[in-house]
Amino acid sequence: MDTHETPRGMKRRTLLGCSAAFVAAQSLAIGTARANAYPSDTINYIVAFGVGGGSDIVARTMAKVIDEKKLIPVKMLVENRPGGSGAVGYSYISSRKGNPYYLGGVGVSFFTTPLLGKMPLSYKDFTPLAAIARSPYILAVLADSKIKSIDDLKSAKGLTIGSAGAVSDPALLSHLLNKQLGSSIKVVPYDGEGEVMAAVLGKHLDLLFGNPNEILEQVNAGKMRALAVTSAERMGSLPQVPSFEELGHDIVHTQLRGIIMPKDVPAEAVSYWEGVMKTVAESPEWRSQYVDRFNEIPLFLDSKQFGEEIVATSQRYETLMRELGLIK
């Protein structure tokens, strides 16, 4: 696989020169003796959301690291196709069936929009490639809150927790929390993570599940207290905060920064990108420009492991959405 990542300059130029001819015969050329010819054309990375959001930052930082380290012999274009809660972007990727020149990132709506039954697609219409970071959620309260630990949640009455959108990771986690603790914390949906944070700071909500970056900022400023994290282990940046699992609660759910391709792409393309993504995930550039900067957890999952996580995550959402009465 290493040979794919570092093609010689000569070959690159030749390949680029005749890329036009390749477009027509792409799917034929790949998978034959000329496996090393892939990729010969610009790679399109589709972000199903707007510029500046979480998925966009992952995509652009990854593309930057790939470019800096010259991991692929062609260009990678990051393109935003927002709309329909991700439906527009994901439909676009899946319509490129068998075409290994289209990539995309996985967000929460990758699972939830198809489950709503409004998009004739599901995770089965995509090929998982790899996951390159993991973002846990942190349950937090205001620094002057009476809630000091997870146990305090059991006895407290009338607590509220925020969620960005009706179906989201924080909503999913809140329902798991209620099940595990026997509590009755009410989930109040807002339009974005920022609004949830504002409502907590303004004492209109009691709790939130936030991503490490935004919670750490508030914890360091002395405004909030972190109660527990949803990763299996404690986080390096918050060593004093326990994980739900070590407290004896079966709540392990993190957001994977994963990459997918359309269905039916050649196996060679999948192993090619597994190689590229492994190099990205393990590079100091990715660590410093993304993982450490956003206080996430370093990780690499290959196509198979990531595919298993996708199935498990989709099932978790399906259960939640059934309980909420969103699907029958």
Add this chain to the structure above:
Amino acid sequence: MLESWHLLAEGLVAASQPSVLAAIMVGAIIGLFIGALPGLGPTAGVAILLPVAVSFDGTAAIAALGAVYYGAQYGGAVTAILLGIPGDASATMTVIDGHKLARNGKAGAALGLSIAASFIGGLIGLILLTAFATTIAQAAIAFGPIEMTALMIFSLSLVSVLGGRDLNKAMMSLFAGLFIGTIGLDPMVGLPRFDFGEVRLFDGIEFSIIAVGLFGLAEMYATPPSIGKPQEKNRFRFRELLPDVRGTLQCWRELGSGSLIGFFIGILPGAGATAATMISYAFAKRTSKHPERFGNGAMEGVAAPEAANNSAAYGNMIPMFALGIPGSGTTAVLMGGLLMIGLQPGPMLFQTQSEFVWTIFGSFYIGNLALVAITIVLTPVLATCAFVRPSYLFPAVIAIIVFGIFGINNAMFEVALVIGFGVLGYLMMKLDYPPVPLVLGMILGPILERGIRRTLVASDGNVAVFFQSPIALVIILITVVLLVSPWLLKNRAGKEHQMDEPQAKKIG
């Protein structure tokens, strides 16, 4: 506070270095054009420039992105006044009187006033941002769902003055707007509403599509062909292309109230600049001695919303800089920019990145001055647009609209929608339904719905909580007084004339 001004002075010096100045100019000019282009607003402008800007050095990148934001507020008014098409959503209210002024041969005066209003609104917003950013941020978060509900009820009550002649038709129009505001994924439950099976309606209908259709296209559809005939060729004097200083100064009251209302509404998370322009316009009309002039080319009707939308832009940035909370679409993208250059907005930013923050604030002052200079120079040139024959102007304008609307999502779906809303606007115009209540309902309705439903989810359906928040209680009381007072005054006047007898009996 004194320290703030000292830090600002240093920021101004730092922002005067050539690389930052160049970034400000690039951002301001892009913002001006994006703002003037119907369909694309500041959010799109910042998003378009973001991937390029992050490759600049950090301070220059954010200075450029900020300049796009406030530049767009200047640009939106240009299209609104000259063509009657809101260049961006927050310029919708400017169309009402601004375009009337342009058609009455006062294009220059209206443009000049909008520039002055933008500058004054921007300056007041900036001064408040500089002096009280962290304090104000704390006050803003006191507004939760309960308080927002009260504020929206108050806003909708002000709106009753914007209806036009026929109250029933105004209410029909308002309800149509409230309905359109419910299209898309239900904000609390997550199920799609009124999507007609169309996945592209999941995120609702972009406000600028409706504003451009109802105001811009509808008017072009309705323009009689005779206006294009050569014998009616418009003559104009050069004077008409120039700003009107005296007329501008006479609007000092609206400039002041617009700036303050804009700033205040802008700070609240989830409210936004467009709502701010509507409330400030309604307030100006409600408190005016000559409310009948509004809607027929009143200078005050341009001053209030234009001051408000610029001021709101800075109010909007306060929760982002001081708390790390993006209160609107544009600040969300801007915050993405801050994250990409490696800064975490939030309570620590003013301490850990003080120099950066003050340089950015400094760049805002410089950018505003630059925009005044650019737009004043352009005013006479732009104002001539108002005198171009429709047969030449309209095809060009329609092409620009299609281009701008297509640019929102790179899709023809939105173009079809805008044409449809143009037809709706035409029908409303012919049947004498006012379009303003519709856009109000569409902007304020979703905020009201979220406020009510969030409150009721948290309170388990207990309505009493609306009256337990002191802030909400005060706002509701003001609303009641405003609604009841004209009716009471009228009744008392009536009683004094005819009802002396029964009243005396009752007392007796």
